[in-house]
Amino acid sequence: MASMAAISVEALSKSFGSQQVLREVTFSVPKGETYCIIGGSGQGKSVLLKHVMRLLLPDSGTVRVNGEAIESLSVEDLARVRKKMGMVFQESALFDSMTCLENVAFGLMMHRRDLSKGKILEMAREKLRLVGLPRTVEEKFPSQISGGMKKRVGIARAIALSPEILLYDEPTTGLDPVLSASIDELIGQMKAELGVTSLVITHDMSSAFRIADRILYLYGGEIRVSGTPAEIRESKDPLLQQFIRGETRGPIPVIPDEKA
Ligand SMILES: Nc1ncnc2c1ncn2[C@@H]1O[C@H](COP(=O)(O)OP(=O)(O)O)[C@@H](O)[C@H]1O
Numbered sequence: 001m002a003s004m005a006a007i008s009v010e011a012l013s014k015s016f017g018s019q020q021v022l023r024e025v026t027f028s029v030p031k032g033e034t035y036c037i038i039g040g041s042g043q044g045k046s047v048l049l050k051h052v053m054r055l056l057l058p059d060s061g062t063v064r065v066n067g068e069a070i071e072s073l074s075v076e077d078l079a080r081v082r083k084k085m086g087m088v089f090q091e092s093a094l095f096d097s098m099t100c101l102e103n104v105a106f107g108l109m110m111h112r113r114d115l116s117k118g119k120i121l122e123m124a125r126e127k128l129r130l131v132g133l134p135r136t137v138e139e140k141f142p143s144q145i146s147g148g149m150k151k152r153v154g155i156a157r158a159i160a161l162s163p164e165i166l167l168y169d170e171p172t173t174g175l176d177p178v179l180s181a182s183i184d185e186l187i188g189q190m191k192a193e194l195g196v197t198s199l200v201i202t203h204d205m206s207s208a209f210r211i212a213d214r215i216l217y218l219y220g221g222e223i224r225v226s227g228t229p230a231e232i233r234e235s236k237d238p239l240l241q242q243f244i245r246g247e248t249r250g251p252i253p254v255i256p257d258e259k260a
């Protein structure tokens with residue numbers, strides 16, 4: 001039922017110049033579920049996610065968060081809705097000049113002026129522990145830790161304000177299979193322990209099969225196939241099958257995590 005959805009995307013279209021990137025994309029994510037968007041490079045996955053945060057505005061169509069259409073919100077209302085959402089960016093996007101602890105505390109400092117600095121730092125430490133990082137990471141700068149650890153700090157920062165909705169853009173890209181599996185576990189943990197609704201962009205099929213309640217295959221700016229992981233595995237769509245085979249053929253090259 002549409003009114004129950006945490007995120008509802010309705011006939012969303014977007015072009016850049018003469019290039020149409022999204023064509024009437026429609027789907028909704030029920031509260032507490034994890035949906036994965038899969039698809040090849042340049043198919044519009046990141047553009048779609050940016051619309052959900054209203055970092056981009058659609059040419060036509062609507063995005064609703066808990067039933068509210070976000071295109072028409074006032075600045076104040078948008079800030080209120082955005083506070084319910086956390087985003088984990090493709091390149092972790094941490095502030096290089098801040099320690100990991102300060103990175104996680106940043107959003108709390110901005111939005112929770114009612115809390116003391118001591119309380120905020122305590123909450124930030126708790127989030128770093130929740131994502132399984134050792135205490136020694138707190139005072140390190142992003143440049144001093146591995147890619148896998150940066151992703152975890154990015155997730156800790158995204159959950160700092162206890163969002164109801166988490167958006168992830170390729171959280172496991174560039175990670176080795178063991179680290180990927182631990183990020184997947186973390187996404188599952190957010191759902192099980194915090195009841196979070198997640199929308200996860202990935203081109204890692206094993207990750208999608210592990211974490212998704214439902215998988216949407218984006219191709220040519222449209223949702224070409226959508227279904228449960230079992231339905232996606234059994235789909236007869238030739239392009240989808242080719243995509244799955246291509247993405248699960250091992251060994252997949254990984255960026256060495258030499259600073260781990
Ligand atoms: N701000 C922008 N201006 C112009 N073109 C863009 C912009 N953002 C994305 N694109 C184009 O839209 C297409 C889809 O991009 P993207 O959503 O990043 O793909 P992906 O599925 O790999 O995440 C690409 O061709 C990209 O070059």
Ligand SMILES: [Mg+2]
Nearest residue numbers: 045046047090
């Ligand atoms: Mg992308």
